[in-house]
Amino acid sequence: MKAARCEVYGGPENIVIRDIPDPVVKPGHVVVDVAAAAINFPDLLFIADKYQMSIPVPFTPGNEFSGRIAEVGEGVSGFAVGDAVYGSVPQGAMAEKALVAVEALTLVPDGLSMVEAAAFRVTYLTGYLSLVTAGNVRPGQWVVVLGAAGGVGTATVDIATRLGARVIAAASSDDRLAVAKELGAEAGVNYATENLKDRIKEITGGGADLVIDPVGDRWAEPALRAITWGGTFVTLGYAGGEIPRIPLNLVLLKNVTVRGLELRTWIARLPEATAAAKAGLAELIAGGLRPRVSETHPLDDVAVALQRVADRVPTGKVVITVTEGARNA
Template identity: 70%
Template sequence: MKAALCEQYGGPERIVVRDVPAPQLASGQVLVDVKAAAVNFPDLLFIADRYQVSIPVPFTPGSEFAGSVAAVGEGVTGFAVGDAVYGSAMSGGMAEQIAVPASDLYPVPVGLSMIEAAAFRVTSMTAYHGLVTAGSLKPGDWVVVLGAAGGVGTATVDLAVRLGARVIGAASSRERLSVATELGAEAGIDYSTEDLKGRIKEITGGGADLVIDAIGDRYAEPALRAVRWGGRFVSIGFAAGDIPKIPLNLVLLKNVTVRGMEVRTWNAKLPEETARGRQLLADLVAQGMRPAVSEVHDLDDVAVALQRVADRKHTGKVVIRVAE
């Protein structure tokens, strides 16, 4: 089968497409014919060996995929050959087939194409846990989304609006902010040219109830300073580069709740909350919610797709079409 392969750590240019042996199906696993795989920022960290967990080379990147069941292993119930499924794994999605535990797969929600399904689970569950589980979102809350034009950002803006929040999108240009506006954000802040702290306070009339921070770096502290007394700040990533250091006196004086949220471990450790989120998201898909897919690339162009995300030139999600 064809698969993208990381044979040595580095940037997207190191990723090649090769013919490799098909995965062996083990007990409790499902073999999936992959139709599409999404690109997520952690994929870049894995291939650069900069993630919290290291994957030994060689490996196939790709943490999010959709396809059809090709075979089921011993002991697997609830899936049959031909079922449309989507799921996530640490790696392996950018290939014609992947074998994963049955517990990591779910039926594709009615209404989603394979391209959309591949782009849905990781970002939508990140948005759900960030906003609801960690962020205690309430209707009417002022929510600031840093990195509002990216994959997680667009999903977070969309979900927050659908849950009744008043949303401010923050991104690196006015052109990128237009994506958040189309999803229902009431206001936008170009943090490359505007005073982030000042604009948040001006727009909200005193401070944000909740900040969802997917970018970190120099933008985290001014956003934290713009949270109202008793508000919440949720860190979900550091796409802008450096991991920020937060002065704890701000947390103390403003009585701010600061939480970190890493979706892989939250899904595993909070099964009841995750199940509630999955049902809510399925209901919203039935009402018309869709992931903001901006680019689709063929598997042979996997390095180009990864580079687009690395350069932060894309909006929404970038997806790799593995098969028709």
Template identity: 70%
Template sequence: MKAVRCEEYGGPDRVVIREDVRAPEVTDGHVLVDVAAAAVNFTDLLFVANEYQVAADLPFTPGSEFAGRVAALGAGVSGLEVGDVVHGSVFNGAMAEQVLAPASSVSRVPEGLSMAEAAAFRVTYLTAYHALVTIADIKPGQWVVVLGAAGGVGSAAVDVAVRLGARVIAAASSSDRLRVCADLGAEAGIDYSTEDLKSRIKEITGAGADLVVDPVGDRWAEPALRAIRWGGTFVTVGYAGGEIPRIPLNLVLLKNVTIRGLELRTWSQRLPEETARARAGLAELVAGGMRPLVSETYPMEEAVTALSRVAGRVPAGKVIIRVGEDVQ
């Protein structure tokens, strides 16, 4: 089968396209999917560079998020049938004509989503929903600050928070990216490349933010934490800014702030009931018109370009690699 392959660690330009990759064999408890579309996430770049917390052994196929049709079911799998339109997540392997995924990581696509939207939806929107609802139990009218708000997880968090009635402050690196967030319903925007993040959050909210969702880390995490109200919540979901921040714990103590980590792969494994509730909640929002922001799509042959665009933090929303024919 054809697949994107990483055969040596490095930048996006190191990946290659191979047409003789062995297709995965169906195993118990797993689902084989004919991939139509795969999303590009920042974690894919970390895996290719061998900079993620868990290494992917060479050679491997990048990609953790996909949509397609069920080709075969392993023993013990229930609730799905061959031909079902599904989306799912894996450790790696999505940027290929076929992917094998644990049945618990695959679900039917909510009605109304295209294949490209479905590939862009699962990881980012589940992450956003867990941060906002499962962890923070966000309420209408509360202030939510989203860092990296025009990126994949960020735009999903803005979208979900607005639809749940929260007052959203989008923080991003340019006025163009903030306009994308405004279109999603963000009430206010902060360009943290030119504005002081802490002072602007306090200026907008008065008492401080109720919740910060942070997929960026780096030098922006601490000022955002300092701008949380007493008893607020900070959810760390990634470090797209490059550096893992070191937070002075006295800030947590003095304000009785809750800091929670959210890594979707292990959450889905350890908290299946919460994940099922999140999927149901998201399906309701999709029925109400919610759609992920897909900004760019590329054929598999242009995977280097797709990865490079995400590495340069150029697109807003999600970048999709087209694998099958029925991608809109």
């Protein structure tokens, strides 16, 4: 089969396309004919060997995919050959076939294309868990979403508005803020030109109830300072580059709750919350929720697609179409 391969750690330019052996099905797993694979920011960290865990080279990057089941292993129930599924793997999604543990699979719900299904799991599950499980969001609350035009950002804005929150989108340009406002954000802050803390306080009339931060870097602290007394700050990642150092006296003086959410470990350690999040998302899909996919690229152009994510060009998810015609599958 054809697969993207990271053979040397570094940037997207190091990713090559190779022919490698097909995966062999094993108990508790299925082999999926991959239709589409989505790119997430951690993919860039994995290929650069800068993630919290290291993957030995060579490996096939990508953990989010959609496709149809080609083989079913011993002990698998609830799935059959030909089923349309989406899910995740530790690595290996950017290939024509993937070996997937059955617990990481979900049937594609009615209304989602293969491209949309590939773009759904990581960002929307992260967004829902950050808002509902970690953030305990309530209708009418002010929610600030940093990096609001990125993959996690657009998903979080979309979910928060559908749950009745009042969303302030924060992003690096007016064009990117416009994307978030299309998804329902009530207000926006351009943190490249405006004072993030002051604008949040001005818009809310005193402070935000909840901040969702996948960006980190120099924007985390002013966002934390703009939280109202007793509010919550959820850190999801550090796409801005630097891991911020937060003065703990800010947490103390405002009785702020700081939560960290790393999706892999949350899924493993909080199965009931994960199941509840999936059920909640299924209701939102039935109500019309669709992932925002801003770009698709063929597998042969995966290095180009990864570079565009690294350059923060897309406004939404970037998806690799592994199977020709995946968009309409």
